[in-house]
Amino acid sequence: MVHSTAAARAARLADEVAGLIENAAALDGPAARIRQLADRVLPGGATRDIASGVPLGHPLHPVLVALPIGSWTAASYLDLTGGDRTAARRLVALGIATAVPAAVTGVNDWLSTADAERRVGLVHAALNHAALIAYGASWIARRHGRHAKGVLLSLAGLVLTSGAGWLGGHLAFALGVGVDTTAFQQLPSEWTDAADESDLTEGAPICAEVGGVPVLLLRTTNGASTDTTNGVSTGGIIAMADRCTHRGGALHEGEVRDGCITCPLHGSRFASDGSVQRGPATRPQPTLQVRVTGGRIQVRRPHEPRALRNNPVGS
Structure with a gap:
């Protein structure tokens, strides 16, 4: 004692x-x-x-x-x-x-x-x-x-x-320096409404709150397309965690160029699949599956057996 x-x-x-x-x-x-x-x-x-x-x-x-x-x-x-x-x-x-x-x-x-x-x-x-x-x-x-x-x-x-x-x-x-700032965010595992498809214009990202977590939505191509992994229309839309994995910058406020988005806080650059194209970020952005149904954009996260994400955390 x-x-x-x-x-x-x-x-x-x-x-x-x-x-x-x-x-x-x-x-x-x-x-x-x-x-x-x-x-x-x-x-x-x-x-x-x-x-x-x-x-x-x-x-x-x-x-x-x-x-x-x-x-x-x-x-x-x-x-x-x-x-x-x-x-x-x-x-x-x-x-x-x-x-x-x-x-x-x-x-x-x-x-x-x-x-x-x-x-x-x-x-x-x-x-x-x-x-x-x-x-x-x-x-x-x-x-x-x-x-x-x-x-x-x-x-x-x-x-x-x-x-x-x-x-x-x-x-x-x-203090969390060096830790992936999205590590404890819980994105939905079921299809969840995020925004109306009409809210998006090509190349202009928006932020939608999905289950208390900010999610970046971005239309990268004209017209509808089909996601070969789940056979549904994606409308050429990508979705990823809006909070930058490096220091938590709001990605939807960053510049979009050549299919990549740059964090406005420290300049980290991410491709549409979330991979890091330029630091200082080292961890990729979590991405979500997307579908468009009835004019509504819906998202869900891929299966992810990470125990520390069980408790939902927003922005």
């Missing part, structure tokens, strides 16, 4: 600290200046897409951070157990080298955050950079034969990395 109480207090304290950071408006000025600098340093286009993790289908940053964390943790293990000093020094160096691409992808993701998420991300990055400095100093000390100093600096770096890691988890699991 004592252990449980202490753990609960520690968790509550950590949440309180995170809350203070979330509300620290004083961080907005430095964040804005760093954002301007990062925007100039990080080129757009394919580079940003790769840094976001578009080819991977998930954010790349969480994958890369495992490399420096694992290397530095292993180095400390060797230090504390009297292991090979040369191996420990090399692990510190490996952590430093792999921390650079991890930092670049982290900054790239941070550029599309705002308010509380941006503040927490800034402190998360600051702790990681402080850890990188500590590990750099540790490597230098080890290279010059000052092993004890190198070990102490590594331990300091590990403490900083642990704090940064906790904030990284808070960003993802408490």
